[in-house]
Amino acid sequence: MEVSTFLARKLARRFRTYDTDGDGYVDRADFERAARQLGEEFGHGPDSPARRRVEELCLGVWERLVRAADTDGDGRVDEAEYAAAFAAGCWRRRRTSPRGTGSSWRRSWRSPTSTATARSTGRSTCAGRAH
Numbered sequence: 001m002e003v004s005t006f007l008a009r010k011l012a013r014r015f016r017t018y019d020t021d022g023d024g025y026v027d028r029a030d031f032e033r034a035a036r037q038l039g040e041e042f043g044h045g046p047d048s049p050a051r052r053r054v055e056e057l058c059l060g061v062w063e064r065l066v067r068a069a070d071t072d073g074d075g076r077v078d079e080a081e082y083a084a085a086f087a088a089g090c091w092r093r094r095r096t097s098p099r100g101t102g103s104s105w106r107r108s109w110r111s112p113t114s115t116a117t118a119r120s121t122g123r124s125t126c127a128g129r130a131h
């Protein structure tokens with residue numbers, strides 16, 4: 001699976017924002033640290049529900065990431081694992097994905113057209129009945 005240079009650079013930058021202690025691996029501690037920082041930035045106290053919610057969200061992201069990306073099962077995600085998971089499309093698939101997801105685009109393209117046709121025929125029937 002090929003990842004374009006542009007995307008690879010973007011992924012590397014994103015990876016580094018997750019890797020808060022900069023040891024080259026993203027692990028649970030990185031996310032816990034990020035959650036603490038976020039909580040402090042928002043001014044939530046250590047035991048406030050809002051703070052706990054932020055931590056829950058961050059750890060939820062981590063759980064999803066490790067499940068999708070940690071292929072060797074060592075409990076942390078290195079940059080290669082992260083990029084591979086992204087390329088495979090199992091991590092955070094975005095709707096406006098740049099390149100590489102052409103087939104899924106084409107598939108989702110066909111169904112709205114057919115439903116739109118069905119809807120317009122339905123509408124003309126209704127209009128005919130109203131008159």
Ligand SMILES: [Ca+2]
Nearest residue numbers: 019023025030
């Ligand atoms: Ca780290």
Ligand SMILES: [Ca+2]
Nearest residue numbers: 070074076077
């Ligand atoms: Ca790993």
